[in-house]
Amino acid sequence: MSSKIQFGDGFVDSDFVLMEVDDHILQCLQHDDEVAFKAEGREQAVLCTPDRTYSIKHADISNAFYLLSPNRDSPLEPMKFTKEETRIVVGNVKSYFELNQIPPKLEKLDRLLAQHTFKMGDDDSGTIDDEMESNNLHNITHSRDDSDEYARKKPKPASVCCGSTGSDLHHCIIALILTVTSCTFQASISMNELMESVQASEEEIKAHLAIRCVVKEGDTYQLLDEAFLFTAQDNLLNAIALQDWDKSNLPIDAIATHMHDEYNYPNNVSLAIVKSLADGHRTDDGFTVWVLSEKKVARVKASELLLQASNPHRQWNLRSFMETWEACVPEGFLVKKEYLKGLGIIITGAGDDIIRYFPASSLPRNPRERFQVLFRAQQVWQLSNIAPYLLDIVSPLQTQDSLILKYARTYEGPGGERLLNAK
DSSP states (O other): OOOEEEEEEEEEEEEEEEEEOOHHHHHHHHTTOOOEEEOOTTOOOEEEOSSOEEEEEEEEEEEEEEEEOOOSSOTTOTTOOOTTOEEEEEEEEEEEEEEEEEOOBOHHHHHHHHTSEEEEESOOTTOBOOOOSOOOGGGGGGOOTTTTOBBOSSOOOOOOOOOOSOTTOOOOOOOOOOOOOEEEEOOOEEHHHHHHHSBSOHHHHHHHHHTSOEEEETTEEEEEOHHHHHHHHHHHHHHHHHHTOOTTSOOHHHHHHHHHHHHOOOHHHHHHHHHHHEEEEEOTTSOEEEEEOHHHHHHHHHHHHHHHOSSTTOEEEHHHHHHHHHHHSOTTOOOOGGGGTTTEEEEOSSSOOEEEEOOGGGSOSSHHHHHHHHHHHOSSEEHHHHGGGTGGGOBTTBOHHHHHHHHEEEEEOTTSOEEEEEO
16 A cells, blocks of 8 residues: 655654663663763763663764654554555754763762761861660661761770781781760762762662662661771770670670760761671571671771771781781681682782782773773782782673783793783
8 A cells, every 4th residue: 555755844854863672671761760861061872761771872873864743543554544644754863872881980970979078077167966866787777867077075096907827927007086075067968969970870879889888868878987997896895895795796786876975976987987897698588687797897906007007008918918917817717718808919929928019990991991900010910919909890791801812911830820011
């Protein structure tokens, strides 16, 4: 059946762009889930669904595609033509958006968090009554709205670690004595603000926040200041030892009460500190049991020691470091070299082995820049040693092997181990 087609008065050349979508995006659109384009300034736009991020490539179409007005009598059958009907060409398509799923772009998220930090400071201006409505951490997300700052009534000491392993131990730990009079806030940032600025889906943003030491207050977030975090972690470890709390089932409510009474920490801050040192295990009845993590505690203590090194390269004699490190962890916990992966580089040579502070968290998230920094720090890497420095940038879409293949050259070492250097 033929039908008459003519260009309408409102025809505009290249007025439409097609978008090629996968099943996931199609389902989001069909279920009215939020699908948004994101870009600020000169950023290349991305498309985000509730849990995925896609790159956008604008490509031309070589053939002519014309858009016709719908069939009035059969709107659900767009290709049905009748002899008497005249169909109007309302536009044409010369290009389309090609979408490909990519890892989220989280560099801006880290920068934004760094601008919104929480710490305990000496400035007691703007403080409020240190009374809290509740010490129950089950209600942590419903904390009082006016809990922006808490005044301290008296200073409290916080020691980094104690103990020694013998008279030959020539590195000592300097106790940090912190006089705290108030909580110092930079304005918190909301999830909506993060969603507007960060080129990542909501679920990807939340997953990244879950691995950072952040304080959640309602729908806003703040990053715990690093110096304050170390002190707060030491305060918690000291409390666990002094109160003889069960390390395999930390009493969260008792911790909240103690940390508030002794150090004036808000409940949500205490919870963030617990999460930084413990692993949560969900029970069958829906409760979370918090178990003090040997690995997390050991890495925190290792970071403190490496940061305390007086030399500009923040490095230690490895033997002395291991002895001092062992003295700092709670009784019954072990220190292992494997806990140092992604935290420090062990340099071997003709003399004594050296360990140097080199945390993966300080490296750029861009893969090319990440490898450039890694190979500037060390010309040759063993695969087992470089892998921890890639963990936070690998994904099903960007595997470790694909990154190494693209940015490094691999070869077999004398012992048969896989080695890498720069291309």
